[in-house]
Amino acid sequence: xxxxxxxxxxxxxxxxxxxxxxxxxxxxxxxxxxxxxxxxxxxxxxxxxxxxxxxxxxxxxxxxxxxxxxxxxxxxxxxxxxxxxxxxxxxxxxxxxxxxxxxxxxxxxxxxxxxxxxxxxxxxxxxxxxxxxxxxxxxxxxxxxxxxxxxxxxxxxxxxxxxxxxxxxxxxxxxxxxxxxxxxxxxxxxxxxxxxxxxxxxxxxxxxxxxxxxxxxxxxxxxxxxxxxxxxxxxxxxxxxxxxxxxxxxxxxxxxx
Numbered sequence: 001x002x003x004x005x006x007x008x009x010x011x012x013x014x015x016x017x018x019x020x021x022x023x024x025x026x027x028x029x030x031x032x033x034x035x036x037x038x039x040x041x042x043x044x045x046x047x048x049x050x051x052x053x054x055x056x057x058x059x060x061x062x063x064x065x066x067x068x069x070x071x072x073x074x075x076x077x078x079x080x081x082x083x084x085x086x087x088x089x090x091x092x093x094x095x096x097x098x099x100x101x102x103x104x105x106x107x108x109x110x111x112x113x114x115x116x117x118x119x120x121x122x123x124x125x126x127x128x129x130x131x132x133x134x135x136x137x138x139x140x141x142x143x144x145x146x147x148x149x150x151x152x153x154x155x156x157x158x159x160x161x162x163x164x165x166x167x168x169x170x171x172x173x174x175x176x177x178x179x180x181x182x183x184x185x186x187x188x189x190x191x192x193x194x195x196x197x198x199x200x201x202x203x204x205x206x207x208x209x210x211x212x213x214x215x216x217x218x219x220x221x222x223x224x225x226x227x228x229x230x231x232x233x234x235x236x237x238x239x240x241x242x243x244x245x246x247x248x249x250x251x252x253x254x255x256x257x
Contacts, residue, residue: 012097027078032111040119040141064192071184084208085235089165093239112213142214143203153202157230160194165238
């Protein structure tokens with residue numbers, strides 16, 4: 001165990017031998033798989049090449065509601081991280097072990113890739129285009145930065161990922177228990193608001209798995225670095241901002257851990 005700045009980091013080697021650990025890993029894989037499946041299908045726009053506000057509302061609300069449902073479903077299974085940035089933030093904050101954090105991220109990315117492959121295969125017949133065609137239905141559901149806005153998009157992904165991470169840590173902070181309200185709904189609302197703001201600019205990823213799986217499967221990796229830089233930086237920085245702001249020490253907790 002390593003202790004630094006009021007946080008205790010555990011390697012977690014004993015966890016690997018437990019059924020609960022692998023149950024959690026399976027839960028993260030399945031939850032992220034379902035999230036990507038819903039997101040990629042919900043963001044489709046095969047019959048309209050132009051952005052419209054109905055599309056924005058449907059995409060933002062659909063994504064937020066999906067997260068709320070999945071957090072409710074997988075809360076007691078894995079902690080319902082469903083986002084590598086959240087897992088990294090909880091690891092940095094000492095709320096999950098190093099091994100759990102690393103394996104959760106791997107499971108989430110695997111779920112993202114598996115879901116993306118499924119959607120890609122399902123849509124190939126409909127679009128009748130090659131696997132790497134950037135204009136097919138699948139790629140319309142892959143987040144993209146607005147032209148010339150890569151740097152600004154990275155900053156916005158950092159800001160809104162930080163807001164999401166802040167909310168997750170707040171909801172799982174044992175020293176400041178929520179007396180009323182629904183954690184799943186509150187996290188889903190944060191995701192919905194972020195998507196309302198970001199869909200026209202970055203596609204509203206705020207989740208390394210949301211961009212990673214589709215980009216890898218769709219062979220469109222040119223912008224992944226911009227997304228991941230903002231998202232993972234937020235995951236590392238936000239836990240160190242949270243405690244001083246609220247004058248509380250990090251507590252051992254997670255959605256379901």
